[in-house]
Amino acid sequence: MLSRVHSLGLRGAEGYPVLVELDLANGLPGFTTVGLPDGAVREARQRVSAALRNSGFGFPARKVTVNLAPAQARKQGSHYDLPIALAFLCACGQLGEGEWTRRFCFVGELGFDGGLRPVRGALAMALRAQEQGFSGIVLPRENAAEAAATGLPAYGAASLREVTDFLAGAPNATLSASSVQFGAPSAAVARPEAALDFSDVRGQRLAKRALELAAAGGHHVLLVGPPGSGKSMLARRLPSILPPLSRSEAIEVTRIHSLRGARTPSGLAALRPFRSPHHSASQAALIGGGPQAEPGEISLAHGGVLFLDELAEFNRAALEALRQPLEEGRVVVARARQTVEYPARFCLVGATNP
Numbered sequence: 295m296l297s298r299v300h301s302l303g304l305r306g307a308e309g310y311p312v313l314v315e316l317d318l319a320n321g322l323p324g325f326t327t328v329g330l331p332d333g334a335v336r337e338a339r340q341r342v343s344a345a346l347r348n349s350g351f352g353f354p355a356r357k358v359t360v361n362l363a364p365a366q367a368r369k370q371g372s373h374y375d376l377p378i379a380l381a382f383l384c385a386c387g388q389l390g391e392g393e394w395t396r397r398f399c400f401v402g403e404l405g406f407d408g409g410l411r412p413v414r415g416a417l418a419m420a421l422r423a424q425e426q427g428f429s430g431i432v433l434p435r436e437n438a439a440e441a442a443a444t445g446l447p448a449y450g451a452a453s454l455r456e457v458t459d460f461l462a463g464a465p466n467a468t469l470s471a472s473s474v475q476f477g478a479p480s481a482a483v484a485r486p487e488a489a490l491d492f493s494d495v496r497g498q499r500l501a502k503r504a505l506e507l508a509a510a511g512g513h514h515v516l517l518v519g520p521p522g523s524g525k526s527m528l529a530r531r532l533p534s535i536l537p538p539l540s541r542s543e544a545i546e547v548t549r550i551h552s553l554r555g556a557r558t559p560s561g562l563a564a565l566r567p568f569r570s571p572h573h574s575a576s577q578a579a580l581i582g583g584g585p586q587a588e589p590g591e592i593s594l595a596h597g598g599v600l601f602l603d604e605l606a607e608f609n610r611a612a613l614e615a616l617r618q619p620l621e622e623g624r625v626v627v628a629r630a631r632q633t634v635e636y637p638a639r640f641c642l643v644g645a646t647n648p
Contacts, residue, residue: 295319297384297391300399300428301377302419303362303369306587306627306634307549309415309422311399313363314374316381321357329362334372341372341404342379349408349455351388358382368631370586373413376402376432379454380461394461397429398449408454412436412557417549420444430471432457439561440552443545447471492531501528509535514620514642516605525645529601532643533566539597546637547597550589567598573607581615582627582636590627592619593636605644616642
């Protein structure tokens with residue numbers, strides 16, 4: 295028996311559609327996943343089987359083959375657990391196939407008890423689902439507000455049983471689309487009360503004037519002064535006088551931070567980011583890289599402030615690598631397996647002793 299369920303993958307800061315195909319056949323019991331899965335995807339076998347049994351579903355001893363298409367793209371992460379479980383239930387007849395297999399896409403990590411755990415990159419995947427014309431996305435409840443910021447109906451669930459009851463049309467199904475709504479694309483997102491505010495600074499007339507000019511004109515800043523003169527204190531308060539994030543900017547900032555697992559209760563970031571890496575940070579940590587080509591500090595500071603305290607102590611190669619991102623407002627991280635592009639438009643603030 296063959297079944298198909300739509301899901302999504304991540305390539306850098308962008309999502310892409312993934313079709314989960316599951317074939318249930320006679321033969322020696324086994325569970326095989328193809329389509330260039332990484333370790334977390336291969337381990338879905340244990341999570342899915344335990345979640346199905348502990349949610350009250352049967353897990354017959356059959357030969358199970360899962361294909362994640364397109365096969366040439368490497369699949370990473372644990373968010374394929376939910377679509378694999380739903381495809382299995384459809385293949386063995388425990389969940390009826392219907393219009394939902396074409397209208398919705400699914401992402402979510404399963405616990406052994408059948409609970410859904412939050413995933414990374416929900417906003418990027420929801421944006422792609424919206425572009426692909428899906429009617430909605432079903433995902434863990436903690437990610438629903440973030441995904442709903444796109445305007446796509448986001449159905450947040452706490453468990454696999456909630457999802458199956460919703461798809462089967464059970465009378466007691468309580469799953470509903472997130473009601474998070476935002477204004478026009480140009481409308482600004484409300485700013486919460488900030489812990490650090492520029493108005494708290496007393497004195498420092500020249501330094502305050504310099505930072506005000508930098509904030510107004512989008513300039514970079516170098517603060518030079520002896521220890522204890524207030525360089526870090528002033529730099530940490532610079533985001534409070536930057537213009538509020540527009541909706542499009544908030545979506546871009548949230549999309550980058552969501553790749554690292556960061557979540558906000560309102561769904562979208564309301565404050566401009568402030569990043570202050572230690573001076574021992576490597577070039578890959580600043581620019582981005584690693585085996586998965588993850589975003590670096592300059593991308594996490596996109597739309598906000600990157601503060602390099604003790605500037606002279608940073609590795610020279612790391613500082614030289616900042617040149618192109620500062621000029622272009624983006625960074626291309628090239629690795630053997632993939633090449634991804636991240637936004638990197640930020641205000642650079644450096645501090646050093648005389």
